Amino acid sequence: MVFWVFGYGSLVWNPGFEVDEKVIGLIKDYRRVFDLACIDHRGTPEHPARTCTLEEYKGDVCWGAAYCVRGGPEKEKAAMAYLERRECEYDHKTLVDFYKEDDSEKPYVTGVIVFTSTPCKISNKYYLGPAPLEDMARQIATAHGPCGNNRDYLFLLEKALFDIGHEDDSIIELANEVRKVLGIAGGVPKEKKLSGSTHVKANMSPLKLRPLPEAISLDS
Numbered sequence: 001m002v003f004w005v006f007g008y009g010s011l012v013w014n015p016g017f018e019v020d021e022k023v024i025g026l027i028k029d030y031r032r033v034f035d036l037a038c039i040d041h042r043g044t045p046e047h048p049a050r051t052c053t054l055e056e057y058k059g060d061v062c063w064g065a066a067y068c069v070r071g072g073p074e075k076e077k078a079a080m081a082y083l084e085r086r087e088c089e090y091d092h093k094t095l096v097d098f099y100k101e102d103d104s105e106k107p108y109v110t111g112v113i114v115f116t117s118t119p120c121k122i123s124n125k126y127y128l129g130p131a132p133l134e135d136m137a138r139q140i141a142t143a144h145g146p147c148g149n150n151r152d153y154l155f156l157l158e159k160a161l162f163d164i165g166h167e168d169d170s171i172i173e174l175a176n177e178v179r180k181v182l183g184i185a186g187g188v189p190k191e192k193k194l195s196g197s198t199h200v201k202a203n204m205s206p207l208k209l210r211p212l213p214e215a216i217s218l219d220s
Helices: 073-086 133-142 149-161 169-182
Strands: 003-006 019-038 049-069 092-100 109-116
Touching: 003 073, 003 092, 019 109, 019 169, 049 073, 049 109, 049 133, 049 149, 133 149, 133 169, 149 169
Parallel strands: 003 109
Antiparallel strands: 003 049, 019 049, 019 092, 092 109
16 A cells, blocks of 8 residues: 655645655646634634645646655554644545656656645635735734744745745745735845746646755744
8 A cells, every 4th residue: 555645835844754755746727825724833723824725726736745655554544644633724635646847747646645625614614715915924924823933834835845946926925925024034035036937837848947056044
């Protein structure tokens, strides 16, 4: 038995469980949105944090990391139990096709697990829904919980995507808005950023990216 799980948020830089293989790549027809509440890690029930989930969006892609767990039922069971505790705000496990960086036409693995959430405030108590950029930024800038503050989650995600060579314009925009609220400068210097977007259409091969210099240190 083998299972694969796709990480698009904190799993990109901190899987937290024993993995046998890590592959950078994408899933199709999804995009990140900061529409999900976190009340036990980076926020509280009174002041929830905003974390990312996936929204179906035809033609878009979401870059991240796929992790493989091999080694028998006990190891797989332990990994899944850990993930279910950690991803408790997500009410669905969706199966998707995963594509490697160098081939966006043929799936590298099918049936990859990805944790997703129902976009409905009635049936999903953790779903916050979209909000104006400025409102989301103020919420993220001020929320904190037992595992740290909300802004660090966002900044670490921004850096993790930079490190794998596939920045997300929406994450950069939100992170910069949070920095405005906090009155700080930061992010990836313009001269270090890739020219153009690293997003690819679902029916196109991804760009061949040159190695980039190390990103600047972010508040953590």
